[in-house]
Amino acid sequence: MLGATRTDTNSLHVTARLNEIGIAVRAKAVVGDSTDDLASILGSALSRSDLIVLTGGLGPTDDDVTRDAVARVLGRPLHEDAAILERLRARFAARGLDMPPLNRRQAMVPENAEVLHNPHGTAPGLWIEHAGHILVLLPGPPGELKPMVDVLIRERLVLRAEGMRLLTRIVRVAGRTESHVEMAAQPLYERWREKSRSIEVTILAAPGTIDLHLTVRVRDVALGAAVLDAAVGDLREVFAEDLYSANGQPMEEVLGGMLREGRHTIAVAESCTGGLLSSRLTDVPGSSVYLDRAVVAYSNEAKIAWLGVGADLIAAHGAVSEPVAEAMAAGIRARADTTIGVAVTGIAGPGGGTPEKPVGTVAIAVEGPWGRSVRTRRFSGHREQVKWHASSAAMDDVRRAILRAGRAG
């Protein structure tokens, strides 16, 4: 039985590594600990795919059914592998322990399976060739799986991928909706097709960003890269400064690179984002070079005492307003003595909304040596979504302010 709370990251890792060597992943499945269900899915996978990677279910307990399901589907009985058994016993002995009888199960392998060494755990992997298909069984814990995948790719699978490569570019766009991006990119697809460039494009909308994944499958890496570079150039023309990344870099890193390059320092004053903007900026290694400090001024008293926002300003316009956002940006910039100050004030919800200023209303101000700008937006979604959108927009506003200043200067 499957639960509702576990996201699957192993399959993403395996997919990424296979894609790198040109092996396309056509389907994946998640199955509860039932031999019948796993055997059924495995049978169906064998009818479609040359390579099948199974992860997990190789442990010592009753709910570890992968070996049994594989043996049944391939019609190859399990036998005890003396070498595996020996290694298991040695592994336990090294820690001064007797091997629990349960673990003997982990030495059972289907006939003619090749054992893949697992340096980080008790469950070995298995490599099985069967009627033109390859089955790879790998342990489930990510710390055991990932190094084994790397070895497999390097030592075995790359040789079978027939020299083809999948090349990908991730182009990221801020400040537009998914349908805007789709409509704007549509004419390019046709142009690319006319030039018989077979670029596969997928549009993914994530909070605060719209990503275009461009993929080509080629034998000639230089040619593939040139095709992708030309496509990225076309997109750059269409999206201009809304395109903030052509290599999948997140906004945090793009902005961090710009701050570093322009020898800027930045200080943050946030209210509704509660520290998220500062936290995202500091997700980038080395961000201490440009991020000096941040204040989360949740209460009005904090805005007044720590940022020098006038009590009269708050009384006149409300804490969520463009004048207060501007005063916060100016206040943090002056107090931290940085080149840039950025401020966010808004209503994250679920409470606190009014008809004039509903939940999701956020004012963002940026002040730099070039002057000051402010903008109010209205984000939808629940509290954490509003926080995320607002922090993304604040980073994007700083990015655009630096770009504009660079063009003017």
Next chain:
Amino acid sequence: MLGATRTDTNSLHVTARLNEIGIAVRAKAVVGDSTDDLASILGSALSRSDLIVLTGGLGPTDDDVTRDAVARVLGRPLHEDAAILERLRARFAARGLDMPPLNRRQAMVPENAEVLHNPHGTAPGLWIEHAGHILVLLPGPPGELKPMVDVLIRERLVLRAEGMRLLTRIVRVAGRTESHVEMAAQPLYERWREKSRSIEVTILAAPGTIDLHLTVRVRDVALGAAVLDAAVGDLREVFAEDLYSANGQPMEEVLGGMLREGRHTIAVAESCTGGLLSSRLTDVPGSSVYLDRAVVAYSNEAKIAWLGVGADLIAAHGAVSEPVAEAMAAGIRARADTTIGVAVTGIAGPGGGTPEKPVGTVAIAVEGPWGRSVRTRRFSGHREQVKWHASSAAMDDVRRAILRAGRAG
């Protein structure tokens, strides 16, 4: 072809809702936009399951293949549904648009399919009964899917679930490793089995927390709840104050409830966590009642000027040290005039480590009316993981300090 970057949340939502009404989910699959692959997987699912939920692939473009695959597997040809077509046209007309010819595809349905209304998008859902199986086709965008799932559960599926219910408790433990938790809980499983209580237990390790999911499948909800309550009681005895939640509440909410109940206010001084601690605290609606303000003091100057940390203290012990963490906690508490001050200083990496203080070294101090405590930990992982672990540990330290003060008082 499947990409490597997209995690699947729709299936988690559908699984959660089905579990609530006692329907166990045995397998799930993710398939690229290939009619052949989808048909193959669907055929295999039909051999195993009474209910099959398909999401996505109902859009207007060529890569939307769900309708075709279903029609092929069931042997039911597609025909154009006049009512759907009319509704599609009306939807476009309401926005002053002609329906693009492409969208006509969305009116194609297999014979004898019932149409499920989609109030938030153009793609209607479909309900198909076939040889004792139910197939449900739903649109992929989460904003369209989720309300439709809720209606389906309420109006149709709950009637078919034979009165069985899955009841779950999520028990969360802080400050222990997964294997500690497993070993400590092991004897309870046997005790429960002896009393013939069939509780299914899954242990999930997530950063900063180990969760035990206890599930029973029962007809009698009161009896099931009593069985789970007794089991939670047993776990509480074993884990004592390490058990911080018995209903799946995250640490943010647990701590928020304690702060609110104890009429505490809290201010945060963070260095290596960069605002993440404050951001997580403010993820809880209404947190402005207890969170006054936070300072991200990345630079030494910020620690000195804004928190009153002595320059000599930093010179003598280094910015990442217990004395500096204590001074930060005391400084923010005094300046913000809150009942509690919490401070985090550490090395998030990848740079900045030394042999004595390697990357991942984090000192956390808590000061309240009861006094002050400080502790140094060493977390592993990359930058974002260290930040996450450190912010989790800081919340847990505040929680334990309040608990201890409550017992002493």
